Amino acid sequence: MDILNEQLEAQPDRGGPGHTGPCIAMFIGRMILVKSSERGNGAGGTGSRKVRRLWPVPRRFRFGYQLNTDDPDAVRDQARTAEAAGFDVVCSGDHLGRSYSALTVLTAAAGWTERIRLAPLVLNNDFHHPAVLAQELASLDRLCGGRVEVGIGAGHAFTEYAATGIPFDPPAARKARLAETTEILRRLLDGEEVTYAGTYYRLSAVSVLRPVQAHVPILVGVNGKAALAHAARHADIIGLTMLGRTLPDGQHHEVCWEPTRLDATVAWIREQAAGRSDYLELNALIQAVVVTDDRSAAAEDLAGRVPGLHAAHALGTPFLAIGTEDEIARHLQDCRSRWGISYFVVREMERFAPIIERLRWSEDCDH
Numbered sequence: 001m002d003i004l005n006e007q008l009e010a011q012p013d014r015g016g017p018g019h020t021g022p023c024i025a026m027f028i029g030r031m032i033l034v035k036s037s038e039r040g041n042g043a044g045g046t047g048s049r050k051v052r053r054l055w056p057v058p059r060r061f062r063f064g065y066q067l068n069t070d071d072p073d074a075v076r077d078q079a080r081t082a083e084a085a086g087f088d089v090v091c092s093g094d095h096l097g098r099s100y101s102a103l104t105v106l107t108a109a110a111g112w113t114e115r116i117r118l119a120p121l122v123l124n125n126d127f128h129h130p131a132v133l134a135q136e137l138a139s140l141d142r143l144c145g146g147r148v149e150v151g152i153g154a155g156h157a158f159t160e161y162a163a164t165g166i167p168f169d170p171p172a173a174r175k176a177r178l179a180e181t182t183e184i185l186r187r188l189l190d191g192e193e194v195t196y197a198g199t200y201y202r203l204s205a206v207s208v209l210r211p212v213q214a215h216v217p218i219l220v221g222v223n224g225k226a227a228l229a230h231a232a233r234h235a236d237i238i239g240l241t242m243l244g245r246t247l248p249d250g251q252h253h254e255v256c257w258e259p260t261r262l263d264a265t266v267a268w269i270r271e272q273a274a275g276r277s278d279y280l281e282l283n284a285l286i287q288a289v290v291v292t293d294d295r296s297a298a299a300e301d302l303a304g305r306v307p308g309l310h311a312a313h314a315l316g317t318p319f320l321a322i323g324t325e326d327e328i329a330r331h332l333q334d335c336r337s338r339w340g341i342s343y344f345v346v347r348e349m350e351r352f353a354p355i356i357e358r359l360r361w362s363e364d365c366d367h
Contacts, residue, residue, distance in 0.1 A: 043259065043316050043334035054266045055340025059281060060363055061332070063356050064089035064345035066121055066285070067109070070099055078349065079109040083116040085353040086360060089149065091121035091345055095251075096160040103136055110144035119149035121285065121345060122221040122239060126155045126166060126174065130181040131206045134188035137216065138209040146212030150185060151239065153221040154178040159250030175227040176200070182220055182234050189216045219283060225268060232272040237281040237343065240265065242319065244308055254308035257317040259338075266339045283343040284318040284335070289351045295323045318344070321352070329358040 065082040067075055067090060079090050090109050094102040102120035110118055118140070123133070141148040154174040155161070161168035169177075180198040187194045188208050196203040220231040221239030231238050242262060244254035270277045287306075290298045299314035299322055306314075314320050318335040321328045332355070335341050346352045 043318070043331065043338040053337055054263060055270065055277065055282070055338075058336045058340055059342040061336070061359050062088040062281075062343040063352070064091045064119065064121065064343065065349050065352075066091040066093065066345055066347050067100075067105060068093075068347050072108070075100070075105060075108060076112045079112050079116070082349060083113045085349060086356045087116060087349075089117045089119050089345070091119050091151070094120055094123045094127070095157060096127075096163065103140060106148075107140055107143065110140070110147065115147075117147045117149055118144060119151050119219065122151035122153040122219065124155040124157070124160075125152050125178045125181050126161070128152075128181075130184040130201060131188065131194075131203055131208070133181075134185050135208040137185075138189060138211045141211035141213055141216060142209060148211065148213070149217045149219060149237075150189075151219040151221060151237075152178065152181065152185075153239070154227070156246055156253075157250040158246065171224065172226075175222060175224060178220070178222065179227065179230045179234075182218060182230070185218060186234060189218075217281075221283075223265075228265065228269055229272040232269045232276065232280065233274065235280070237283050238269060239283045239285070240318075240341065241285075242317075247307065252307075255306055255319070257309060257313045257319055259313065259316045262318075262339060277340075281343050282339065282341045283345065284341050286321050286344055286346045286352075287319050289321045289328070289346055289348040289355075290323075291325060291328070291351050292322065293324060295327060298322045321346070321355070325354050325358060328355050329362070332359065333362075 063086070065078070065087045067078055069075055069078065082090050090106070090113070092102040092105045093099065102123055106118040106120065137148055137150055154171070154177070158168045177200040180201050184194060184196055184201060184203065188206065189211055191210050193205055193207040194203050195205055217236040219237035219239050220235040221241060222228060222231055223241050223243065228238065240262070242256050242265065244256045246253050266282070269280070269282075273280055288302065290302070292298045295315060296311070299311040302314050302320065302322070303309045303311040315322065318332075318339065318341050321331065323331065332344060
């Protein structure tokens, strides 16, 4: 889901006079990450980095890169560069229009890479029948050697529904349909023969190709108490969104990124997980990576362009990464400590790769 509809200003060149080498930079970065509890602006805004913890012991970080080009050579280069830069997952989008279909572009990326995992982020459930989708996902998992992750949501781009004549049902119906799909996908991808009689889908003795993975991870991107409760019980990963009203273009949204609102959402997920919270992974799509020496000015700028965003919330939300590379790394550590979010996806590879390096270095030293 896009929040910003314009390209951020180019970031300063990291090279040149005064640029520290990688070993020295990592050493300095490590010292800052560990020793700076008196001066960071952590999750929730400015002030002390003492962070309240709402989730069990955090998982190790994972990072995804979402492809954002329709040039085939650029797709190849982005997938290979993401793998080399240490990203864990390469992701696609799923929108009708002048872009690659979500699973086709991942199939191509699979042939150009060796290690990186492959995930649509996220599929519009209403555009895919769960049995047909399970067959496609299982096929891709076999072709790529067991690297597939599923990402699926209830659909929000009403303009795409209108263009195709697909009914754009109220949110409760779309989320209930997504819940049925999640249950069907889990069973089919686990190798079951599925007979299912739901409100929206009916299957009779359906089975699909067996994936390479014994358990293909399923990410559900959704909001609302009922939908989050179902995801907490059935998904492997929950994609947090904290979005409000969809804007007239059908693609962008108002945001609801108050830290206390996210506190309540995460507490609800943990309550509904019924003992699965140690197993669940929480995900956030970072909508902008702004590398700057002036966090406050960048936050004010974004607040002026993103409907519903306040500058103070911009500094604390996990959906934005603002500051120097070290400040962003500390911010993500704080977001993981407070909310348990350990899987972050970005669209700006070059700006974010040095931050991955810092966080990996820190984790390796801690372990």
